[in-house]
Amino acid sequence: MLRSMYSGVSGMRGFQTKLDVIGNNIANVNTVGFKAGRVMFQDILSQTVSGVTAPEEGTSGGVNAKQIGLGVAIGSIDTIHTAGSAMTTNQATDLRIDGDGFFVVSQGDGTEQLLTRAGNFTLDANRQLVTQDGMFVLGQDGAPIVLDAEVTAFSVSQDGTILGVTADGQVEYGPLGIAKVVNPSGLEKIGGNLYRMTVNANPEGEFELFAGNDPENGTGAIISGQLEMSNVDLTAEFTEMIVAQRGFQANSRIITTSDEILQEVVNLKR
Numbered sequence: 001m002l003r004s005m006y007s008g009v010s011g012m013r014g015f016q017t018k019l020d021v022i023g024n025n026i027a028n029v030n031t032v033g034f035k036a037g038r039v040m041f042q043d044i045l046s047q048t049v050s051g052v053t054a055p056e057e058g059t060s061g062g063v064n065a066k067q068i069g070l071g072v073a074i075g076s077i078d079t080i081h082t083a084g085s086a087m088t089t090n091q092a093t094d095l096r097i098d099g100d101g102f103f104v105v106s107q108g109d110g111t112e113q114l115l116t117r118a119g120n121f122t123l124d125a126n127r128q129l130v131t132q133d134g135m136f137v138l139g140q141d142g143a144p145i146v147l148d149a150e151v152t153a154f155s156v157s158q159d160g161t162i163l164g165v166t167a168d169g170q171v172e173y174g175p176l177g178i179a180k181v182v183n184p185s186g187l188e189k190i191g192g193n194l195y196r197m198t199v200n201a202n203p204e205g206e207f208e209l210f211a212g213n214d215p216e217n218g219t220g221a222i223i224s225g226q227l228e229m230s231n232v233d234l235t236a237e238f239t240e241m242i243v244a245q246r247g248f249q250a251n252s253r254i255i256t257t258s259d260e261i262l263q264e265v266v267n268l269k270r
Contacts, residue, residue, distance in 0.1 A: 003047070003070060005258035010071030011251030014041055017074055018244040025232045033118030033193050034230040035079050035184075036237075042075035081184040084117075084231040086223070092155060093129065095119035096228045097212065099220020101178040102195065104142075104209060105135040113138065115179055117228055118193035123147065129162075133192055140177045140209045147173060156224035160212040177209030178219040 018039040028034040046067040055062035086096055097103070102115035114135070121137055124130050129137040129145040136144035140160070147154065148171065151164035160176030179197075181187060186201035199205040212222035 002258045002261060003068060004254055005262075007069065007071040008251045008254030008258065010044065010073065011254070012248055014039075014072050014074055015244045015248040015251065017077075019241065019248070021077060022237055022241050022244060025237050026234070029230055029232045029234060031118075031193065031230050032120050032227050033084065033116060034232065035081050035084075035117070036230070036232045038078050038080060040075040040078065041072050043069055044071045044073050046070060079185050079187070079189070080231065082231050084229040086226045087229050088226050090225045092224055093121045093123060094225060094227050095121060095156060095176075096223045096226040097178065097220045098223050099218075101180055101210070101212070101219040102184075104138045104177045104179050105131050105194070106138060106144075107135055108144075112196070113142075114190070115181070115187065115195040115197065116193050120227055127151070138177045138209070139174045140211055142177065142209060145173055145176065156222060158213040158221040158223070160222045175211040176222065178212050178214075178222075179207045179209060180218055181207065 021037045021039050025036045028036075046069045049066040049068060050063075052065045053060075053063035083099075086098075095103070096119055097117065102117060103119060104113050105116055106113045116131070118131070120132055121129050122132070124134070127147040127149065129147075131137065139145050145162065147162070147164055148166070150166040150168075151171065152166065154162050154164040154173075156162055157175075160174050160178065162173040162176075164171045164173060181197075181201050182203070183201050186198050187195035188198050190196050197205050197207055210217045210219050212219050
């Protein structure tokens with residue numbers, strides 16, 4: 001069979017995957033804290049028809065190898081962790097990290113700690129700071145943030161400390177725990193705007209909790225009353241969609257042409 005047919009098939013598969021990633025990016029254009037993905041291609045093993053010949057001084061020159069490529073494969077599907085635009089909500093429990101770091105949440109004591117950039121938090125009936133899915137937002141000590149019943153109002157400072165107002169004065173909670181990740185692209189997406197730590201994100205897959213706005217540890221400031229929006233650029237996504245669509249069409253044409261050539265070979269018997 002013709003090598004070009006299988007190269008065309010690999011190209012169609014690759015561009016289909018690219019369209020899948022682009023579709024997911026566009027679907028999440030308004031998802032709080034969403035980070036866009038991108039597909040990178042790499043060529044598959046090449047078939048060597050003839051090898052390299054070394055040059056001989058005064059006798060003959062060197063000859064390059066003759067190689068035929070066998071198609072394309074997905075090299076990587078990266079998550080781009082650039083900052084999204086800020087959306088002002090004036091809601092005290094809406095928080096945005098202005099810089100590096102992730103909020104840390106969990107289902108309760110002893111459960112896995114997960115990371116998120118989505119700061120659309122709320123206070124539940126027990127005055128616990130929770131995510132939209134009811135997960136606890138953790139402080140720097142790894143414990144859930146719980147406000148006393150006496151607190152009538154509160155604000156959040158840039159280091160994540162919650163300043164509550166009571167009849168007797170002011171009380172502090174926190175600060176919120178911020179996790180610093182060496183390689184954010186190495187985090188595993190698990191849905192619900194959540195990430196799981198991996199051994200390629202931080203050494204040994206472990207992380208510490210720091211306060212926000214900490215220059216020594218490199219954590220960003222926590223801005224209250226704002227949310228970080230998706231970092232999806234619709235202009236870039238639609239442009240990449242056109243490229244992927246045309247690439248898919250071109251590879252399908254390779255398969256069609258290869259099929260016509262095979263048909264001519266079959267017709268030689270007539």
